[in-house]
Amino acid sequence: MKLLVVEDNLNLLEAVHETMLLEKYLCEIAANYSDAHEKIFLYSYDIFIVDINLPGGSGLDLIREIKTVNPETGIIVISARNSLDNKLEGFDLGADDYVTKPFDMAELVARVKSLVRRRFFSGNNTVSNGGITINTTTREVWVMDREIGLTKSEFDILLFFFSNPGRVLTRESIAEHIWGDNMDLADSFDFIYSHIKNLRKKITEAGCSNPIRAVYGIGYKFEPE
Amino acid sequence: MNMKLIKRTYTYTALSLIPVIILGSLFCYYMIEYISYEETDEFLTYEMQRLVDYHKENNDLPQFHQVTDILPGVKYDMPTFRDTLILEPADNEMVPYRELFFTINHKGESQTLVLRHLLIGRDDIAEGTILIIAGLMILITSILYIIVNYMAGRIWTPFYKTLDRLIHFKISGPLPEFPETDIDEFKSLSTTLKTLLGKISADYRHNKEFSENSSHELQTHLAIIRATTEKLLNNPDAVPHAEELQKVYAASTKLSQVQKSLLLLSKINNREYSNAVRINFQYHVEQSLELFREAISIREIEVTSQLKPCFLVMDAGLAEIMTNNLIKNAVKHNIQQGNIAVTLDASSLIIENSGTDLPGNAETMLERFAKGEDGNIGIGLAIVKQICELYNFSISYIVSEQSLHKVTISFR
Numbered sequence: 001m002k003l004l005v006v007e008d009n010l011n012l013l014e015a016v017h018e019t020m021l022l023e024k025y026l027c028e029i030a031a032n033y034s035d036a037h038e039k040i041f042l043y044s045y046d047i048f049i050v051d052i053n054l055p056g057g058s059g060l061d062l063i064r065e066i067k068t069v070n071p072e073t074g075i076i077v078i079s080a081r082n083s084l085d086n087k088l089e090g091f092d093l094g095a096d097d098y099v100t101k102p103f104d105m106a107e108l109v110a111r112v113k114s115l116v117r118r119r120f121f122s123g124n125n126t127v128s129n130g131g132i133t134i135n136t137t138t139r140e141v142w143v144m145d146r147e148i149g150l151t152k153s154e155f156d157i158l159l160f161f162f163s164n165p166g167r168v169l170t171r172e173s174i175a176e177h178i179w180g181d182n183m184d185l186a187d188s189f190d191f192i193y194s195h196i197k198n199l200r201k202k203i204t205e206a207g208c209s210n211p212i213r214a215v216y217g218i219g220y221k222f223e224p225e
Numbered sequence: 226m227n228m229k230l231i232k233r234t235y236t237y238t239a240l241s242l243i244p245v246i247i248l249g250s251l252f253c254y255y256m257i258e259y260i261s262y263e264e265t266d267e268f269l270t271y272e273m274q275r276l277v278d279y280h281k282e283n284n285d286l287p288q289f290h291q292v293t294d295i296l297p298g299v300k301y302d303m304p305t306f307r308d309t310l311i312l313e314p315a316d317n318e319m320v321p322y323r324e325l326f327f328t329i330n331h332k333g334e335s336q337t338l339v340l341r342h343l344l345i346g347r348d349d350i351a352e353g354t355i356l357i358i359a360g361l362m363i364l365i366t367s368i369l370y371i372i373v374n375y376m377a378g379r380i381w382t383p384f385y386k387t388l389d390r391l392i393h394f395k396i397s398g399p400l401p402e403f404p405e406t407d408i409d410e411f412k413s414l415s416t417t418l419k420t421l422l423g424k425i426s427a428d429y430r431h432n433k434e435f436s437e438n439s440s441h442e443l444q445t446h447l448a449i450i451r452a453t454t455e456k457l458l459n460n461p462d463a464v465p466h467a468e469e470l471q472k473v474y475a476a477s478t479k480l481s482q483v484q485k486s487l488l489l490l491s492k493i494n495n496r497e498y499s500n501a502v503r504i505n506f507q508y509h510v511e512q513s514l515e516l517f518r519e520a521i522s523i524r525e526i527e528v529t530s531q532l533k534p535c536f537l538v539m540d541a542g543l544a545e546i547m548t549n550n551l552i553k554n555a556v557k558h559n560i561q562q563g564n565i566a567v568t569l570d571a572s573s574l575i576i577e578n579s580g581t582d583l584p585g586n587a588e589t590m591l592e593r594f595a596k597g598e599d600g601n602i603g604i605g606l607a608i609v610k611q612i613c614e615l616y617n618f619s620i621s622y623i624v625s626e627q628s629l630h631k632v633t634i635s636f637r
Contacts, residue, residue, distance in 0.1 A: 009445045015452035053441045080437075080444035101441075102448030102481050105455055153519045168458045170471075172478045181485060182516060182549045184605070187557045194523045218458060218471050 001116060002026045004045040006036040006062065007078065008054050016049070019105040025112075033057030037065070044070045046120065047112055051078045063093045074115040078103070100181075104173035110163035127162055130224020131208045134162060143206035153178050154199045157192075161212065161222035170219040196220060231377045238369055246358060253354045261345040262323070266306055269325040269340050273304060276338060280329050286336060293324070294339035301328045301337055308344070321346060383411045387418065394422065396429050396496060432495050440488050443481075450477040486604040489546070493611045498540040506535040506544060506636075510569055513548040517556050526559055530567040535574070537636055539616050547612050550605040551576055551632060558630065573635040583624045591622055609634075 003025050007013040013029050020027035028045075030036035033056035040048075040062065048066055052059040059077065066073050077098040091098075096118075097111050117125060117136055125137040133142040139155055141148050150158065160169065160177050175188040178195075196212060204210050211224040276287050286295060304327035310319040321344040328337045383406035390401035400422055403415035454474040457463040463470060492498065510532055514521075521528055537544070555565045555578040563579035591610040606622070613620040613634060621633045 009449065011449045012445060012452060015449065015456065018456075019452075053437075080441035100485075101444035102451045102477065105452055151519055168455075170455070170458070170474060172475065173455075179516070181482075182553060184482070184553075184557065188520075191520050191523055195519070215458075215467075218467060218474075 001047065001120075002028070002043075002045050003047045003049065003112070004028050004030065004036070004039055004043075006030045006048075006050045006054065006059065008032060008051060015105065016108065019109060020112075023109055023112075033062070036062055040066050040069055045073055047074045047076065047115060049076045049078060049108075049112070053080065060093055063095060067094050072119075074119045076108075076111055076115060104170065104176070106160070106164045106167055106169050106173050107177060109167075110160050110177065113163045114159075129162055129165060129222075130211050132158075132162075132203065132211070132224065134159060143203050143208045146206050148202050148206050150199070150202065151195075153195050154202070157195055158199060161220075165222050165224065168215050168219055168221050172219075174219065230381065231373065234373050234377070235370070238373065239366075242362065242365070246362060249361070250354050250358050253357055254350055257345070257350045257353055258347075261350070265323045265342050265344055266325075269306070269323060269342055270304075272340050272342075273325055273327050273338075276340075277327075277329060280331065284331075286331055287338070292338050293341040296326075296337040296339065298335060299328070299337040300335040301326050309341075380408065383408070384414075387411070387415060391418065395499060396426065397499060400426060429495060432491070433497060436488055436491050436495075440484065443484055447477050447481045447484075450474075451481075483604065486608065490604070490608055490611055493543070493608070493615055496615070498543050498615075500540050500542075501538050502541060503536055503538050504541050504544055506537050506548075506574070507532045507569055509541075509544045509548040510552075510567060510574070512545070513552040514567070516549060517552050520556050521565070524556065524559060525562045526556065527562075527564040528567070529564070531569070532567065533570045535569050535571050535636070537616075543612050543615075547609050550609050554605055554632070555630070572637065573633060575631065575633050577629055577631045580624075580628055580630045582628050583630070588622055591620065606632075 003020055005013060005016050005020065005027060006029075007016065008031055010031060013031055017027055017029050025047075028039060028043075030039055033054045036050070036054070037057070039045075045066075048063075050059040050062055054062075063075055063077070066075070075095045075097075077095045078101060079098060080101040096115050099108055099111060114136070117127075126133055126135045128134075131144050134140075134155075136159065139150075141150055141155065141158065156178055157174060160174065171189050171192050174192050178192075179188065196214075200210050200212055203212075209225055211222055213221045213223055215221055276292065279285075279287060304325060307324045307326065309322050309324055311322050312318070313320045322341050323344050325340040326337055327340075328335050330336075383404040386404040390403065394401050400419070403418065406412055406415070451474065454470050454477070457470050458467065458474065510530075514528065514530065551574075552565075552567075555567075555576050558580045559565065559578050560580060565579075566575075566577040568575040591606050610620055612618075617637070619635050619637070621631075623631050623633075625631065
């Protein structure tokens, strides 16, 4: 998987770059419009992560160009505008997904993985880890070959964990993953606590040891055996 | 009183005709009377002249039937006119006559001859006056009607065009072009409007750019803070400082959320969401209930909803934000095993939910940064209020003595 990340803030670009390298992606970076423009025409990328506000041009123009040069590329838009504007604008241009700043790296990784699954593994949509198997299309979950029924949020949380094994997922990032901008974070923690409790219960009842570890005061971590 | 410009012009023109009618009638009346006297007197004078000439030639008095009266021995130095009324036996009516007394010397004796001629009666003059004035008025009114119409069509055209362009002006759109005109007043109207709209438009753009740029900068740096703390949280060496890191992380998350809400408020205020379409509000209420369905079931909240189709013309995104914030509020401030009742019909949305007592005036919950009991700052309802203001919906928030919270929005 080859990625191109375009973001004008070097610190943020570096953080994304590091994260993507840790996830074993081939990741290239560009910090301005002309660099990105050049790279688009020289190489082909599977995933294109782009900030809308760039020095020297608009990320939206880059999306238009990559769509003509290489229509297969999956596109994730990074924007500082609120989600309402993105819904109107980003998808119109053919972006596959968007994240709003500030985002958690865990969230970005989950979005990239989800996009990769949708784009490049359309035939095989199952992922397995530690005795748990998820079909991302049919939203079915098997634990030790026994199917368990999860609610929508429980499924979303489990898939979020699957995309970020071994990484601490903060309660804030889980809340944003489920509700987007629609929940005030502080109020959502007890809901998340309930969701995680139920999820753990369903997994352990099916005969798997508890893979979700609480990180006190911060969040949760998915560590299957 | 609202009235069209042209209708008002007609009214004022018609009103200004009233003194013209009154003065014109008086003038007309006296004019006819004057001419009538003039003509009668002239006729009588000719008649007198004829009789005097006859007398000179024949030295004979005219026959009695040729004059009205002959008064022997009466002498007038000058011919004298006199008005008189005579009873007309046929009509039994007094009829005005003009008489001319003049004296001729007949065989050394003064003989005063009297000539008499019928005058036009006052009622006849009045009748004539009315006919003339009425005819004139009909003529003047029809000509005025044509002229006013023509003027409205011609002179006011640039004004109506300007007005039309103003009505259809959208603040996010381009500045309207006003029609060319050689009328000074319309010229200065166009210039003033151009300046004004230019200023408004520039303010709108600056405001929009400012909030977008500041938002971009702020959120980018918040993203860095978040990415860095997130990285440290995953670093085993930083575990002793996990609590501090969590504080930094939480604060940056909270800050970015507040900023997003404020940006949204400012955008609503700046009327940047002008993509109004016809939507079924029922759909958005149902979507919001679905979004919070699991949260509702975790709290064991009983939801009763009576939803009827409700068609509104508004921005679909704002409708979504509105219903999400309202349902979120009802879930968030609810109690375990509480209840929510949602009623929607064509004219209003009522959301009632159980909750805790609210000290002070509930309406203050609609203000920005109103403090809830847990010290939470609420922008959600302020956003709802702002959207309501944008579309002229009225909103009220009351808390009953049974700690029942009730938000009512009437769409009107």
